[in-house]
Amino acid sequence: MDAWSSALSVDEFAAIRSAGFEPVGQVMGTAVYRTSVLSQFVDCGYRPSLFGTGAAQTVTTADGDNGYRGYVRGRTEMRRLAMDRMAQECRALGACGVVATRLTMGPLGEAGNVQEYRAIGTAVTARGVTAPEHPFLSHLTGQEFAQLFAAGWIPVDLVLGIAVGIRHDDWATRQMRGMFGAVQEVGGWTELLSRTRAVARANFHHDAARRGGDGLLVSRVNVRVWDRECRRGNEQSDHGVEAMFLGTSIAAFHPTGAPSAPAPLTIMPLDRASGPGTARSTHVVT
Secondary structure, three states: OOOOOOOOOHHHHHHHHHOOEEEEEEEEEEEEEEOOOOOOOOOOOEEOOOOOOOEEOOEEOOOOOOOOHHHHHHHHHHHHHHHHHHHHHHHHOOOOEEEEEEEEEEEEOOEEEEEEEEEEEEEEEEOOOOOOOOOEEOOOOHHHHHHHHHOOEEEEEEEEEEEEEEEEOOHHHHOOOOHHHOOOOOHHHHHHHHHHHHHHHHHHHHHHOOOOOOEEEEEEEEEEEEEEEOOOOOOOEEEEEEEEEEEEEEEEOOOOOOOOOOOOOOEEEOOOOOOOOOOOEEEEEO
C-alpha cells in the first residue's frame, strides 16, 4: 500500500475517521496571473451640478464598468482555476472530496505584478462509497467536517464573491464629527462599505448556485480600503473598497427515508477541537 500525505493534525485525522472517512492524500491547485493596468476610465460616482459643487454616489462593479470589473472577473477566475485543479487531483486519487482547504495568494518571485493563487487541502474518501464526478470542496477543518456530517450535512463546494466600489470624496465623506465633538455618522463611507459588501454577498450566492446546496457557511469576510487621486469635482481623491466573501456551500443528506424539509438555519457554531480555548462561530446564510 502506498503511503499518503496530508496537512491534517492528529485531532483532525481522528475526527475524520470517526465520521467514516479516510484521508487519501494532499491535493493542490495553482494559477499564476499577471496583473494589468486598470481601465483608464474609472467612474468615481461624481455627478456635476449646474448649481453648487455636485455630489457623489457609490459605483460598484454591479452598476457597470467602474474600471474594476475586469479586475474582479480576473480574481474570481483565478481562484476558481486553482480550486478546479485541486478538484482534478482529488478525482485522480478516487476521493470523495477535499477538507481543510487553504486559499492563499502571493507574489511569484521578484516579479511584483505576477501573483499566484494556491488551493491546498486533504482529499478524503468514504468506505465503500464510489467517488462522485464532482468531489466536494470545503474549508472546514477535520473536526468541523465531522461535526457537520454528524448533524446530517455534507459540504458541496467552495464559493466566493468579490466586488469593488468607488466613491468620490465630497461633503458626505468629510463630515467626521458633529457639533461640539459629538460622534456623527460619515454617510458617504457607510454607503460605500454597505453597497460594496452587498454586491460581494450577492456574487457569493451566485457562485454557490453553480453546484446547488441548502446553505452557505461563511468562513471569511475581507474588506480592503484605499484612496486614489481624482481630477473630478472640487475634491482631489476617491475612496475604493474591495469586499470578498469566502465559504462552503452545504447540503442536507438523508441516509434513510425520504428527505424532510430542513428547518431554517441562522447560525451554526462549529467549535475547533484542536486545543483549549479555541472556537469559531460559522454563519449559515439562507
